[in-house]
Amino acid sequence: MKDFLDELDNELNWVLEETPIEEKKSNPLPKTNKNTNNRSVIIKKEETETQQKQPTNNNQKNNTQNTWNITGYLNKKSLNFPQTKFYLPTLRDWYTRFIPIGWNNETWAKNMWMVQYWDDIVLIDCWVQFAETDMFWANYSVPDVSFLTRYKKQIKWFIITHAHLDHIWSLKHVLPALWMPPLYGTKLTIWLIKKSLEEYNLLEKATLIEVEAGKWIKEKIWPLEVEFFKVNHSIPDSSGVYIKSPGWAKFVHTWDFKIDFTPAIDAPADLTRIKKIWDEWISLLLSDSTGSIRKWFCKSEKDIGESLEKIVANHTKWRLIIAAFSSWISRVQQLVDICNKHDRQIFLSWRSMIENVNIARNLGYLKVKSWIIKKMTPKTTQWIPPHKQVIITTWSQWEEFSALARMSEGKHNSIEIVKWDTIVFSSSVVPGNEKSVGWLLNKLVKLGANIITKDDWEVHTWWHAFQEEQKIMLKLVRPKYFMPIYGDLYFRHVHKNTAMSIGFKEENVLMLGNWNIVDFAPDGAVFKSRIKVPIQDLIVDGHGMWTATSHVLKAREKMMNSWVLVILFRIDKKTKAILWHLKLETRWLVYLEEVRYVHKIIIKKAKESYENTIKDIPDIEEKDLIKVIKTDMETFLLKRIDREPMIIPMILEV
Ligand SMILES: [Zn+2]
Numbered sequence: 215m216k217d218f219l220d221e222l223d224n225e226l227n228w229v230l231e232e233t234p235i236e237e238k239k240s241n242p243l244p245k246t247n248k249n250t251n252n253r254s255v256i257i258k259k260e261e262t263e264t265q266q267k268q269p270t271n272n273n274q275k276n277n278t279q280n281t282w283n284i285t286g287y288l289n290k291k292s293l294n295f296p297q298t299k300f301y302l303p304t305l306r307d308w309y310t311r312f313i314p315i316g317w318n319n320e321t322w323a324k325n326m327w328m329v330q331y332w333d334d335i336v337l338i339d340c341w342v343q344f345a346e347t348d349m350f351w352a353n354y355s356v357p358d359v360s361f362l363t364r365y366k367k368q369i370k371w372f373i374i375t376h377a378h379l380d381h382i383w384s385l386k387h388v389l390p391a392l393w394m395p396p397l398y399g400t401k402l403t404i405w406l407i408k409k410s411l412e413e414y415n416l417l418e419k420a421t422l423i424e425v426e427a428g429k430w431i432k433e434k435i436w437p438l439e440v441e442f443f444k445v446n447h448s449i450p451d452s453s454g455v456y457i458k459s460p461g462w463a464k465f466v467h468t469w470d471f472k473i474d475f476t477p478a479i480d481a482p483a484d485l486t487r488i489k490k491i492w493d494e495w496i497s498l499l500l501s502d503s504t505g506s507i508r509k510w511f512c513k514s515e516k517d518i519g520e521s522l523e524k525i526v527a528n529h530t531k532w533r534l535i536i537a538a539f540s541s542w543i544s545r546v547q548q549l550v551d552i553c554n555k556h557d558r559q560i561f562l563s564w565r566s567m568i569e570n571v572n573i574a575r576n577l578g579y580l581k582v583k584s585w586i587i588k589k590m591t592p593k594t595t596q597w598i599p600p601h602k603q604v605i606i607t608t609w610s611q612w613e614e615f616s617a618l619a620r621m622s623e624g625k626h627n628s629i630e631i632v633k634w635d636t637i638v639f640s641s642s643v644v645p646g647n648e649k650s651v652g653w654l655l656n657k658l659v660k661l662g663a664n665i666i667t668k669d670d671w672e673v674h675t676w677w678h679a680f681q682e683e684q685k686i687m688l689k690l691v692r693p694k695y696f697m698p699i700y701g702d703l704y705f706r707h708v709h710k711n712t713a714m715s716i717g718f719k720e721e722n723v724l725m726l727g728n729w730n731i732v733d734f735a736p737d738g739a740v741f742k743s744r745i746k747v748p749i750q751d752l753i754v755d756g757h758g759m760w761t762a763t764s765h766v767l768k769a770r771e772k773m774m775n776s777w778v779l780v781i782l783f784r785i786d787k788k789t790k791a792i793l794w795h796l797k798l799e800t801r802w803l804v805y806l807e808e809v810r811y812v813h814k815i816i817i818k819k820a821k822e823s824y825e826n827t828i829k830d831i832p833d834i835e836e837k838d839l840i841k842v843i844k845t846d847m848e849t850f851l852l853k854r855i856d857r858e859p860m861i862i863p864m865i866l867e868v
Pocket residue numbers: 376378447470
């Protein structure tokens with residue numbers, strides 16, 4: 215059978231498009247959203263914080279038009295969020311609320327915040343957690359917005375700060391569940407979201423609004439005023455947000471940021487604008503803690519470009535393969551400029567890389583002549599001498615099927631790694647992934663490849679602020695309260711210490727846990743609710759969405775930690791007597807040398823357990839009989855062979 219991923223790659227008949235996207239007629243992005251000012255729904259206020267409230271049934275005309283199709287979509291994909299009985303505590307008049315819906319104490323990939331003023335809700339970013347070993351082969355985990363489905367009429371808009379997958383991936387699940395609230399983001403962010411929604415046939419129902427970082431858009435998204443300000447990161451058009459509520463609460467949320475004065479294609483972070491925001495007397499700064507254990511500054515993209523140029527210029531043997539994240543558009547631009555100068559041909563490998571480059575080029579972020587960059591196929595590479603080839607390939611550490619992983623397995627459809635190929639890892643290892651990256655390196659070395667990593671040359675820089683950059687942000691914004699966010703608890707504590715080292719008082723540093731509810735009073739006082747939002751671990755597995763505690767995952771976990779024993783009893787329907795020898799199936803339970811002995815004692819004990827139970831309770835129900843046999847066998851096997859397999863007794867009446 216033809217490989218699924220090869221088919222995907224071949225399906226994409228990529229041609230660099232010369233027509234700018236703005237000039238295309240199909241699916242134009244709306245410039246304004248006329249509906250948004252009408253979305254407010256007033257719900258009755260209760261007297262105390264702890265009392266819970268139910269949303270009213272006041273309808274929103276602009277949302278109902280989407281209902282039928284979205285429901286169809288949800289039913290089709292079986293991706294409904296679970297039902298919940300939770301209601302948000304009442305928000306007092308003029309108070310403004312913050313809730314982290316993502317996991318606030320984990321470094322990677324769970325990013326989502328909610329802001330509420332009066333009855334209007336705004337969501338920021340939409341995370342995903344890609345498959346990890348503790349997810350037991352599920353595809354990925356999505357934010358649990360179950361409680362928000364009760365409030366979908368009040369959700370006024372979504373803000374997306376940048377287009378990294380961990381900030382936009384789950385929109386395809388969350389947007390339809392919340393009746394497609396309008397979504398704001400900078401240009402590249404919106405276009406990459408557009409690509410993702412298009413694949414799920416959701417684009418027609420989506421309202422996507424481009425904003426410019428550094429420009430007020432308050433008139434469009436009442437009642438909150440929001441400004442996007444420019445920061446640097448590993449993808450162009452990244453922004454932080456300044457949110458001002460009518461309740462005098464003023465928040466600055468940096469999201470993922472760093473400060474680079476010489477970035478490759480982006481402008482430097484807009485420090486002048488950020489400094490100006492300080493004039494507004496900010497109540498709270500929420501700032502990225504991912505890089506907080508690292509001292510000094512991140513290296514600039516300019517330094518990385520200089521290293522890459524030396525490598526390309528001096529490379530004369532066979533092919534040069536650069537492994538990078540597919541969203542790192544600036545790295546592609548650096549390589550385009552270098553290859554142009556040194557007469558090399560670039561080939562792009564893998565669908566996500568090709569699509570992102572195509573979009574970035576058409577939007578003007580990437581300046582490249584068509585001849586210098588081609589999709590890699592056996593046909594396109596055949597006339598170019600190997601030492602003139604620079605192959606840019608994806609390397610996603612969450613995706614075992616990324617192009618580089620397939621090259622290491624000899625399964626890539628266009629390239630076979632051979633001796634003298636040089637592979638440059640122009641990206642960092644995400645903490646926790648060191649082992650799998652080590653395996654990948656070993657496989658590539660076995661094939662004869664020469665490896666260059668950031669430990670050999672300056673071929674990669676970090677994409678989250680180090681301590682000095684964090685200090686600059688703290689000093690420029692000068693908030694009353696500071697909340698270190700997004701990072702393991704330890705990282706957040708280090709960030710807290712950094713803030714205190716430049717004069718922040720401990721009582722003004724808020725360490726918010728997961729799903730806490732924090733309300734800001736108009737006089738600047740802060741209240742943490744005793745109530746927490748009940749968020750569950752939700753996973754997408756196949757075509758369905760499930761809670762990670764479901765019995766399927768528990769069984770998979772058990773199988774991971776133990777082994778399987780199936781015992782088949784074939785019995786007489788009337789007498790209940792065992793008719794034939796018991797049949798056993800074991801997986802990973804017994805070694806070859808002991809199989810006869812272990813099977814023999816299992817059969818003997820299982821038969822004994824069945825017959826004794828039937829004798830004691832002749833009318834026992836089958837499910838209870840199975841339970842007894844299971845317990846007996848568990849105790850027996852632990853005692854006799856010191857192993858705890860998953861035991862599945864099956865009774866077949868003949
Ligand atoms: Zn990011």
